[in-house]
Amino acid sequence: MIGVMALEHAILVSLLEKPGSGYELARRFERSIGYFWTATHQQIYRVLKRMQNDGWVDVRDVPQQGRPDKKEYSVADLGRAALASWLHDPTEPESVRHDLAVKIRGAAFDEDPAALIREVERHRQAHQDRLARYLAGEERDFTGPEASAAGPRTPLDAQRELQHVVLRGGIAYERMMIDWLDDVLATLARFGPDR
Amino acid sequence: MIGVMALEHAILVSLLEKPGSGYELARRFERSIGYFWTATHQQIYRVLKRMQNDGWVDVRDVPQQGRPDKKEYSVADLGRAALASWLHDPTEPESVRHDLAVKIRGAAFDEDPAALIREVERHRQAHQDRLARYLAGEERDFTGPEASAAGPRTPLDAQRELQHVVLRGGIAYERMMIDWLDDVLATLARFGPDR
DNA sequence: GCTTGCTATGCAACGAGTTGCATAAGATGA
DNA sequence: TCATCTTATGCAACTCGTTGCATAGCAAGC
Numbered sequence: 001m002i003g004v005m006a007l008e009h010a011i012l013v014s015l016l017e018k019p020g021s022g023y024e025l026a027r028r029f030e031r032s033i034g035y036f037w038t039a040t041h042q043q044i045y046r047v048l049k050r051m052q053n054d055g056w057v058d059v060r061d062v063p064q065q066g067r068p069d070k071k072e073y074s075v076a077d078l079g080r081a082a083l084a085s086w087l088h089d090p091t092e093p094e095s096v097r098h099d100l101a102v103k104i105r106g107a108a109f110d111e112d113p114a115a116l117i118r119e120v121e122r123h124r125q126a127h128q129d130r131l132a133r134y135l136a137g138e139e140r141d142f143t144g145p146e147a148s149a150a151g152p153r154t155p156l157d158a159q160r161e162l163q164h165v166v167l168r169g170g171i172a173y174e175r176m177m178i179d180w181l182d183d184v185l186a187t188l189a190r191f192g193p194d195r
Numbered sequence: 196m197i198g199v200m201a202l203e204h205a206i207l208v209s210l211l212e213k214p215g216s217g218y219e220l221a222r223r224f225e226r227s228i229g230y231f232w233t234a235t236h237q238q239i240y241r242v243l244k245r246m247q248n249d250g251w252v253d254v255r256d257v258p259q260q261g262r263p264d265k266k267e268y269s270v271a272d273l274g275r276a277a278l279a280s281w282l283h284d285p286t287e288p289e290s291v292r293h294d295l296a297v298k299i300r301g302a303a304f305d306e307d308p309a310a311l312i313r314e315v316e317r318h319r320q321a322h323q324d325r326l327a328r329y330l331a332g333e334e335r336d337f338t339g340p341e342a343s344a345a346g347p348r349t350p351l352d353a354q355r356e357l358q359h360v361v362l363r364g365g366i367a368y369e370r371m372m373i374d375w376l377d378d379v380l381a382t383l384a385r386f387g388p389d390r
Numbered sequence: 391g392c393t394t395g396c397t398a399t400g401c402a403a404c405g406a407g408t409t410g411c412a413t414a415a416g417a418t419g420a
Numbered sequence: 421t422c423a424t425c426t427t428a429t430g431c432a433a434c435t436c437g438t439t440g441c442a443t444a445g446c447a448a449g450c
Contacts, residue, residue: 241430
């Protein structure tokens with residue numbers, strides 16, 4: 001069997017980067033980690049419970065003032081081992097799912113091509129927005145004096161560099177999508193006037 | 196509610212392009228359509244049955260020689276209408292799922308960085324292979340005299356053009372991934388020697 | 391006092407997708 | 421003859437992911 005159930009592993013990585021509650025994890029899955037892995041809070045709570053039963057994470061009750069108490073999770077030795085084992089196992093490249101591509105091919109059988117143009121423009125805007133968010137995050141987190149400083153390299157440098165290269169992947173993806181959607185719009189424009 | 200259950204719609208598009216059996220559809224989902232939407236034969240048979248019950252497709256028993264008989268499905272009026280309605284509904288941009296990205300960020304907490312390098316190289320190879328397949332398909336299906344011929348445009352031209360622009364999207368995606376994985380490998384190389 | 395909103399956790403039901411297995415007809419080759 | 425491969429269809433069980441709903445504490449504004 002090859003590479004399944006990655007939500008556990010995404011949570012382990014996130015908790016290694018910084019321990020936190022289910023709620024905080026859900027927040028992270030809306031940004032940062034969420035750039036390449038999505039999860040809702042229900043899913044996270046359910047998986048956290050299972051991970052706790054399996055001894056992958058430890059829990060600590062943290063009383064808070066001005067807001068409800070929380071349970072702070074951190075990675076246990078068993079969790080660390082599980083992550084390492086998964087890291088060393090080969091994973092299949094993701095299978096792609098693009099319903100926009102289905103729609104584009106479906107448009108050949110549609111009476112109203114203008115509808116698809118609007119839809120493609122909506123998607124283009126969404127990717128443009130994401131790109132702007134990613135670039136702002138890069139500016140915020142990965143520029144400045146320490147970014148290219150000389151000197152001895154620490155494990156924290158490695159962590160930063162790896163986060164950065166993943167973010168660059170997100171940026172490259174959004175740019176590619178915007179270019180492709182422009183290609184789609186140009187193609188649709190070539191066919192629109194004739195019909 | 197916004198855009199769910201797209202397998203039905205992918206099947207409708209494929210059957211509009213050419214009627215066929217569940218088995219044939221499963222084959223198409225390993226190439227062509229499969230470039231942007233995956234499905235196993237069990238899933239396809241189950242969904243075809245539901246679509247038949249809903250009156251979206253018609254079935255015709257086709258006896259064959261030298262092999263088992265098949266059921267050939269084609270799109271009914273209700274199916275055409277269902278597809279049109281889905282095409283005109285907005286769909287959310289796909290949420291991304293890249294377990295390789297999880298692994299890369301996880302590598303910051305791993306003792307053995309060489310394992311990740313091997314994994315990234317495996318993925319790079321897989322994307323290289325897919326790119327070669329796509330380019331071969333483009334060469335086969337979208338070059339030649341009729342590709343850029345002048346003259347009146349038919350619905351078939353539109354169908355071809357739309358298939359082509361979707362394929363170009365796949366090509367752009369694979370190229371972007373290969374470039375990014377090179378970036379990842381270069382980043383890992385910068386950190387490897389130190390540790 | 392009431393509503394609205396944010397933090398924080400959770401259950402129940404459902405739909406989507408995967409995996410393993412079963413069946414059956416004919417083709418191919420040892 | 422027997423095993424294996426390809427075409428062709430399907431069931432059952434399971435996991436994964438989403439949606440709707442519920443609860444509860446505290447804050448802010450009307």
